[in-house]
C-alpha cells in the first residue's frame with residue numbers, strides 16, 4: 350500500500366477510520382515515518398494541512414499501527430517528529446463543536462489514476478469547504494458531494510474528458526466548484542463557467558481559482574435558475590464574450606430536486622435554454638441517488654441515458670466523503 354494513496358486520502362480529509370494505512374511492518378521503517386511526517390504534518394512541507402482535530406484523530410489511529418510494527422525494541426522506534434507533533438496538537442486549546450463545524454478549510458483532492466502511476470505529477474484540485482456548515486448556511490454547497498466525485502471520476506477517463514475538451518462548459522449549482530475546476534485545470538475546455546446562487550460559495554470559488562493557479566479558462570458567476578444568466582463581471586472574464594453566453598456542455602452534480610427533465614423550472618430546463626438551439630441534450634446518470642447530469646452534444650436523443658453506472662468509485666483517490674449529518678433538500 351503506497352504512501353501516495355494515504356497522503357491523497359488524508360489531504361482529502363477522508364474519515365480517519367477509512368484511511369488506508371500501509372502495514373505496520375512498512376510503517377515502522379524510519380523512511381516511511383519520515384515521509385509521513387513531511388507529507389502530512391510538517392507545516393513547512395505539507396499544504397493544505399487539515400484542521401487540528403482531524404490531524405489528532407489521524408495520529409491517534411496511526412501511532413498504534415506504527416507501534417504494532419515494533420519487533421526489536423532496541424532498534425525500532427516511533428519517529429520523534431511524529432511524537433512531538435502528537436504532543437503539540439493535543440496540548441492546543443480545543444475549538445467548540447460549533448467553531449469546528451463552521452471552520453472553512455482547504456481540501457486537496459487527488460484524481461484517480463489507472464493503473465496507479467506514482468511517478469506522474471498527481472492531478473489535484475483544491476477546494477474551500479466546511480463540511481459541517483450545511484444547516485447553518487442554508488445551503489448544501491459548502492462541501493463536495495459524492496455525485497461530484499463520481500462525475501469527476503468519469504470526466505477523468507478519456508471518454509469523459511472528450512465531452513468537455515475544447516468545449517464551452519457551464520456548471521449549475523457548482524457548490525465548491527470541484528468539478529468545474531478539475532475540468533478547467535486538466536481537460537482543456539474552451540472555458541468553464543461555474544455558477545451557484547450562493548454569494549459565499551462564489552467567493553470561495555474565486556479564492557480557489559488562485560489556489561489552483563487557474564486563469565481566464567475558469568470563471569465564476571452567481572446565477573439562480575429561473576433568472577437570466579448575466580455576464581459574470583470582474584476579473585478574468587474576457588474569454589467569455591458577453592453576447593456569447595451559450596454553452597456546448599452543462600454539468601450538474603447532486604442537484605436534488607432539479608433532476609426533472611420535463612420540468613420547465615428545474616436546472617435541466619435552464620441548462621437546456623442556455624445551450625445552443627441545435628445542441629442535442631443527454632443526461633448522464635442512470636443513478637437516481639447521484640442526481641448527476643451532464644448535458645452535451647454527444648447524443649442525438651433528448652435526455653437519453655449514457656451507459657454510466659459506476660455505483661461506487663472503482664479507483665482509489667476520489668473516495669466518497671462520509672456524510673456526518675443527514676441532509677436537507679436544496
Ligand SMILES: C[S@@+](CC[C@H](N)C(=O)[O-])C[C@H]1O[C@@H](n2cnc3c(N)ncnc32)[C@H](O)[C@@H]1O
Nearest residue numbers: 489490493494497522523524546573574602603
Ligand atoms: C447539494 S449541493 C451540490 C453542490 C455540488 N454540485 C456538489 O455536487 O458538490 C446543491 C447546490 O445547488 C445550489 N442551488 C440550489 N438551488 C439553486 C438554484 N435555484 N439556483 C442556483 N443554485 C442552486 C446550492 O447553492 C448548492 O451549492
